[in-house]
Amino acid sequence: MPNVQALYRIWRSRRFDEVVGQDSIIRTLRSQVRSGSIAHAYLFSGPRGVGKTSVAKIFARAINCIAPEDGEPCGRCSACEALVSDSNLDVLEMDAASNNKVDDARDLIERVKYPPAVTRYRVFIIDEAHMLTTPAFNALLKTLEEPPRHAVFILATTEPKKLPDTILSRCQWYAFRRITPRIIVERLEYVARRSAIQYETEAMWIIARASDGGMRDALSLLDVCKSTADGGVVTARLVRDTLGAADPEVLFALADALVDKNARAAFQRMDACLAQGLEPQELAGSLCEHARALALAKICEDDVADILAATAQAASEYKEQAQRASQESLLRMIDLFAAASQTNKWNASPRLMLERAVLRSCIPDDAIRLEELAARVEYLEDKLANLALNPAPVQQEARAVPPPIIHQNAAANNDMQGIVNDTRDAAASDTALAVNPALSPANAESSLDANDLWERTVDIIKRKYTRIYGMVRGGQPQAVNGDELQVYFDNDDKQTSFYSEMLNKGSNRQLVDQALSQAAGRSMRFVPASGKRAPVPPADNAAKLDKVFHTFGREKVDVVPMEKFGNNVNI
Ligand SMILES: [Zn+2]
Incomplete structure (x- = not known):
């Protein structure tokens, strides 16, 4: 088989006007090239595969180009020609993940002293800069404090918070963003047309959604699908099979049964899915995603197509199905299927977990409300009993x-x-x-204890605003700051981070504010923050x-x- 170059390498941007999804950064960098006001250190932060290194390389060529055209490298002058080859000595790329020893940093600094061989600037691109060791950072810092005129550093990182402040404060910082699914689809279609790859549009959307804002991942996924298509068409089914995702028609049919609380039909359709070779946990994961899409379709009616990165047709199907389910019931489905999709060694049978989730999703809302009511009565009885034993x-x-x-x-x-x-x-x-x-x-x-205040707030929400009770439960009270209560939602946990997203929407936030103000006895605001579970603050x-x-x-x-x-x- 001939050695075929990966799509993302072939289609890597080589000019600023080929970079997609980072318009404002490109504008600023081009204007710096035009005006010749070049800084000594740049920081490019952002998720993986959004173009940080490509932009760094283009910038390195542009600032060295003898006759740049509107901020772009001309591609014809001696500097442009010298820098085409990756083995040139004036643009040095270093991956901190593999070169994190202090010796390498020292070696780097040795090289910083010497002027470039053929070009104006010697550019050092340090990938994954957060992986440098402390001695390496110190060595770098020394150079940044008194950089030679010809040296330009570009640090690229996915985790800028891990860089020392001393380094950050010496860099011009550019935060690269996730690329929207729509822009990714446009680019994928362009690449497919130019590479004579036949495709279904829906296939491109599935790839775009799965790649989470990263163009490199999207092109790699297209590459994989293209090779399995074996000269044929990249279809939606092929992409789903590659990703191990369930067919949306089958999912919609199964979800139909769930929102209609038809346990019998739900079981039959679940069986059919598993018979197609889908793993129970994968199916549970797909159902969790589907329930999330329905919940969003219910809340954000107008712009749901954009939020879900779905076609107009799919968005209207989600909306139609969501109308038949209560918000509570959708939230419960998210809970149940998220739990069933988690693999762990204590789950004796993933299939049993899936079946349990399907069955519980089919219990009518009224019955669940009774269950919750019983739990509330029990809670109040407990409180009364405690009060009788230990009067205030x-x-x-x-x-x-x-x-x-x-x-x-x-x-x-x-x-x-x-x-x-x-x-x-x-x-x-x-x-x-x-x-x-x-x-x-x-x-x-x-003297307002965050834990105590949050407990009372959740209590009020449980009584008065039942529909958001399920969402606030996952919050971890953090601190009272003036008239604000900060509550953390763990963003490693799919469910919890989704809840904090939902609590920020529409009237939900107001309801929490009302309950919080009532609990505090004065006007207060609820501030959801996502992050790691923070340590519980000391008592007041x-x-x-x-x-x-x-x-x-x-x-x-x-x-x-x-x-x-x-x-x-x-x-
Ligand atoms: Zn040039």
Whole structure:
């Protein structure tokens, strides 16, 4: 078989006007070439396969070109000709992932000293720059502090946050974006036409969606499909088979049965899918994606085709099917099928997990609501039982305290900056601590415990706004900042990150704000943030103070406002 060059290599952009999906970056770089104002260090960040290295190479040629044309390398001058070959000595490409030893960095710096052989600038392109070791970074930093006039560094990375601030602050930073499915499809069709590849349009859309914004991945996928098509047509079915994805007609039919709560039909269609050779976990994954598409179609009616990167025809089919399902039921399907799609060694039978998800999806909403109601009653009963066993101290004290002591307590309140020594009214003093205007605002703020506040908010949502209860459950309260409560949603978890996406849409966010404000007793805003699960913050100051009182005895403790100690001391 002849050695065929990969599509993404053949179709790699060699001029700025061939780069797709990064228009504003290209505009700026071209204008720098035109004006000749070149910086010493650039940082190109962004997801894999979106054109960082290609743009770096074009830029390296453009700034060296003797007669650039509107910011583009001319391709004819001696510099352009010298730089065509990858073995030239003036544009050096280094992959930090494989050259992360300090010796290599030293070697690099040695080379930085010498002027370029034939061109104006010697350009160092460092791929995966975040993989450099600390000594390598230090060596690089030294060079960046006093760079020779002829040196230009271009650092490319998928993880700019891993670069030291000292390096970042010396770079001009360009953030490359994911390329939209529509632009990827246009490019794939262009490449296919020019390479005499026959294709179905739907096939290109499936490739674009699967490549998650990366052009290189999209072209590689087209390459794989082209070779299996064996001279024939790249069809939608072929791409799906390559990806191990279920046929949408079959999925739609199965989902039809699920939204109609027809368990019998759902089981038959599921069987048919598995008989075609699809793995239970793959089918569960496809159903999870499908339910997500339906939920989005239900929420964002107008621009659903763009959001789902689907054809107008497919978008209207999603909308039609979504109308027949309740939002709750779609959310439940996402939950169930996401769980069933996860492989782990404890799942004795993936098929059993899939069947369970199919069955539970077919339970009518009313029955589920009853289940939830029963759970809520049980929860309230628990709370009541706890209350009977441990009555709240405030109520007990209020009953025990005779009128004259309330008067004394008021005097103690005025004296909060001094000694709190009224042993008779612990709870009342705590209340005073929370509302006393003499305390600094920072103190009053931190007395709202994020965990406690979120628990109360979720409780209110469970009672009043049931339809979003399923979404808020995955949130991890993080911190109270002024009138905002930050809540983290783990973005490694498909479901949870989807929930935070949904909570940001339409009226959902307002409902959470309302519940939060009610729980806090003042106007507050809910701020969903995605990221890793953050450590749970410590208990609030009032609770800490309680512990101190308990340990040392109340009469032995002085309460002094924090500002007297500066910011280093916490109660
Ligand atoms: Zn040139």
